[in-house]
Amino acid sequence: MRLLIAFCILGLSWLSIAESEESKIVCYFGSWAVYRTGNGKIEISDLDPKLCTHMIYTFVGITEAGEVEVLDAWADLPDNWGRAGFQKFNALRELNPGMKTLVAIGGWNQGSDRYSRVAGNSALRSHFANNAMEFVLKYEFDGLDFDWEYPNQRGGTPADVENFVLLLKELRDRFDEHDLILTAAVAATEDSASLSYNIPSISKYLDFINIMTYDFHGSWDPVTGHNAPLYPTTRDTTAIARRLNVNASVHYWLSRGTPAEKLVLGTALYGRTFTLSNSGQNSPGSAASGPGTAGPYTGERGMLGYNEICEQQMKPTWTTAWDDQQRVPYAHSGNQWVTYDNVESITEKANYAKTMGLGGAMVWSIETDDFRGICGSKYPLLNALNQVLR
Numbered sequence: 001m002r003l004l005i006a007f008c009i010l011g012l013s014w015l016s017i018a019e020s021e022e023s024k025i026v027c028y029f030g031s032w033a034v035y036r037t038g039n040g041k042i043e044i045s046d047l048d049p050k051l052c053t054h055m056i057y058t059f060v061g062i063t064e065a066g067e068v069e070v071l072d073a074w075a076d077l078p079d080n081w082g083r084a085g086f087q088k089f090n091a092l093r094e095l096n097p098g099m100k101t102l103v104a105i106g107g108w109n110q111g112s113d114r115y116s117r118v119a120g121n122s123a124l125r126s127h128f129a130n131n132a133m134e135f136v137l138k139y140e141f142d143g144l145d146f147d148w149e150y151p152n153q154r155g156g157t158p159a160d161v162e163n164f165v166l167l168l169k170e171l172r173d174r175f176d177e178h179d180l181i182l183t184a185a186v187a188a189t190e191d192s193a194s195l196s197y198n199i200p201s202i203s204k205y206l207d208f209i210n211i212m213t214y215d216f217h218g219s220w221d222p223v224t225g226h227n228a229p230l231y232p233t234t235r236d237t238t239a240i241a242r243r244l245n246v247n248a249s250v251h252y253w254l255s256r257g258t259p260a261e262k263l264v265l266g267t268a269l270y271g272r273t274f275t276l277s278n279s280g281q282n283s284p285g286s287a288a289s290g291p292g293t294a295g296p297y298t299g300e301r302g303m304l305g306y307n308e309i310c311e312q313q314m315k316p317t318w319t320t321a322w323d324d325q326q327r328v329p330y331a332h333s334g335n336q337w338v339t340y341d342n343v344e345s346i347t348e349k350a351n352y353a354k355t356m357g358l359g360g361a362m363v364w365s366i367e368t369d370d371f372r373g374i375c376g377s378k379y380p381l382l383n384a385l386n387q388v389l390r
């Protein structure tokens with residue numbers, strides 16, 4: 001009997017260690033990439049679920065009435081000759097049975113005001129919690145990722161901060177009835193997060209938190225700067241500038257009471273681009289006149305997928321460099337300047353997540369890794385994270 005108890009205790013502690021040591025690799029999928037062309041076009045069958053512990057399908061929206069709204073019925077649903085994106089995505093679990101799938105609601109383009117109105121009304125909150133639970137069950141996801149960008153910003157109100165907590169509490173109650181996962185993607189910097197979140201309370205209701213530690217600099221700035229620097233640079237002379245990096249953001253969230261193991265470190269599988277004012281001045285902090293040229297697949301000025309960046313760098317006109325202070329690469333050619341992450345910087349971030357005891361790493365987003373292996377082996381950045389964290 002005593003032996004049996006000893007075994008049980010051993011078994012339990014072994015299990016809990018094993019569980020807490022399993023790092024998450026959370027892979028967002030931007031489902032509109034199915035409309036890209038050439039080497040940028042991805043099918044759900046091109047995704048490699050073995051490289052992720054969680055995959056998140058983006059995005060669905062919210063209606064005025066507090067219901068989940070499918071934004072692209074043709075891509076997401078099987079009806080009317082649709083492409084059944086939800087179904088194919090969830091079937092990826094067959095290739096990696098431990099992997100969980102979530103659907104993300106919100107995102108930048110959905111804005112903030114509808115979320116603000118639903119969260120601010122108790123009847124709409126309950127209706128939404130119920131509807132979201134039913135939606136997740138109906139389409140057979142394992143959970144929901146809340147991407148309200150952001151409470152109390154972009155048209156929201158100060159009451160959003162506590163209303164978001166109430167909404168998450170209600171979702172948590174409903175989701176617990178079916179063992180569903182509830183997560184959120186959150187603004188990273190102190191200057192943004194302190195406006196939007198009651199950090200201890202949202203941390204209580206969420207299974208884990210995807211911290212969007214990127215977009216620190218981009219073509220909205222007058223000078224070149226890094227999308228996702230790990231640390232500040234000596235050029236950061238103001239307090240605000242010194243907060244625009246991964247380390248400062250992670251320390252802020254931890255200092256406000258998020259348990260480290262709930263925090264999942266965001267990494268960027270894309271870069272941000274600038275047009276230099278003067279081609280001869282191409283170090284970080286050089287004058288820029290605006291966004292860089294759009295890429296052939298993503299088609300948006302000011303950003304490029306890592307797949308576009310690595311293809312571009314196969315041309316001899318591109319020069320790459322490494323920022324020793326900020327621990328990220330950059331590249332330039334003529335008046336075009338790109339800040340991005342490569343295997344080296346992603347590896348360093350994965351080691352950082354590990355050293356800090358975080359829950360793992362997240363990628364935004366899987367379809368702009370070099371998923372075809374045009375520049376080398378397939379999924380180089382996602383593989384680099386797996387090398388360190390699993």
Ligand SMILES: *[C@@H]1O[C@H](CO)[C@@H](O)[C@H](O)[C@H]1NC(C)=O
Binds near residue numbers: 231232247248251
């Ligand atoms: C990371 O941030 C913490 C908290 O602000 C700071 O104490 C530490 O020096 C930073 N690390 C580096 C290498 O800048």
